[in-house]
Amino acid sequence: MTEPHADSAELEDAAGSRPAVAAVEPTPVERRFGITIVEADPRTGRSLLTMDVASLENTETGVRSLGPLALMLDGSGGLSNHVVRPDDTWTVTSELSMDLNRAAMVSSGEVVASFRSIGFDSVQALSLTTFRIGGIEVGTGLIRSVFVPARGVDLQRPRNPASPSRHATLLEQLSLRVDGASSGYSLIPMLDPDLNNDIGSVHGGVVAIALELVAVGALQSKQGDSDAHYSGSLRINYLRPMKVGDGARYNATPVRIGRGTAVADSVAIGADGQASAIARVTRYR
Numbered sequence: 001m002t003e004p005h006a007d008s009a010e011l012e013d014a015a016g017s018r019p020a021v022a023a024v025e026p027t028p029v030e031r032r033f034g035i036t037i038v039e040a041d042p043r044t045g046r047s048l049l050t051m052d053v054a055s056l057e058n059t060e061t062g063v064r065s066l067g068p069l070a071l072m073l074d075g076s077g078g079l080s081n082h083v084v085r086p087d088d089t090w091t092v093t094s095e096l097s098m099d100l101n102r103a104a105m106v107s108s109g110e111v112v113a114s115f116r117s118i119g120f121d122s123v124q125a126l127s128l129t130t131f132r133i134g135g136i137e138v139g140t141g142l143i144r145s146v147f148v149p150a151r152g153v154d155l156q157r158p159r160n161p162a163s164p165s166r167h168a169t170l171l172e173q174l175s176l177r178v179d180g181a182s183s184g185y186s187l188i189p190m191l192d193p194d195l196n197n198d199i200g201s202v203h204g205g206v207v208a209i210a211l212e213l214v215a216v217g218a219l220q221s222k223q224g225d226s227d228a229h230y231s232g233s234l235r236i237n238y239l240r241p242m243k244v245g246d247g248a249r250y251n252a253t254p255v256r257i258g259r260g261t262a263v264a265d266s267v268a269i270g271a272d273g274q275a276s277a278i279a280r281v282t283r284y285r
Contacts (some may be wrong), residue, residue, distance in 0.1 A: 073143060202241075
């Protein structure tokens with residue numbers, strides 16, 4: 001689960017009503033991945049983010065990973081939902097989905113993500129994201145947020161985040177290690193407060209990247225020729241906050257490996273032993 005940019009500037013509208021959040025500063029994890037917030041309009045919920053395409057390179061496999069796009073989607077896509085929340089409520093992400101075409105694997109240039117609200121009511125809100133790389137549209141994403149009581153929200157964002165070397169591997173960026181003792185393909189998260197959201201659990205975008213990575217790892221261990229495949233879709237349900245500690249892990253199970261497509265289910269297990277998020281990843285040749 002994730003809530004957007006809680007320590008950003010609060011702007012009061014002309015009528016003097018409830019302040020709306022203006023996401024003018026990236027979160028620590030967004031800064032780690034080189035995400036820049038170019039525009040964030042608190043009146044309309046529209047926003048524009050950019051990221052260096054190099055942030056998508058997975059040096060573990062030599063293949064571009066599309067998981068980091070979920071960080072852009074989750075981190076500020078939720079802004080569109082947050083600004084339409086009812087009074088005395090907060091937002092948490094309940095669902096995330098992305099659909100990408102093969103151009104996302106080969107296009108060069110800057111990644112640009114633009115967001116807008118497409119609907120809301122008193123219980124939930126939905127926003128749409130469009131991704132472009134080097135000016136080419138490569139896919140879309142959806143974020144659904146639910147409104148929860150704001151009372152009791154305890155903001156815990158780190159104030160002096162330390163970012164790893166720009167040459168760090170994607171797993172190092174995410175403070176993940178491969179579980180060599182596992183009979184399948186699993187990733188173990190290590191404590192890293194910079195990867196947390198404002199309420200002290202793992203940022204939903206980080207969970208999304210890890211769920212895509214572990215699914216890809218499980219499929220590649222069976223498929224081979226990994227460069228011939230790319231993640232075309234990602235579907236995530238967030239069930240509860242993800243906490244890192246003994247027993248926390250990301251697991252994946254191949255569901256089907258065909259000639260043109262391959263499907264895997266992945267799960268984020270928190271330190272309490274319960275599933276924090278579940279995902280389905282589909283790869284295409």
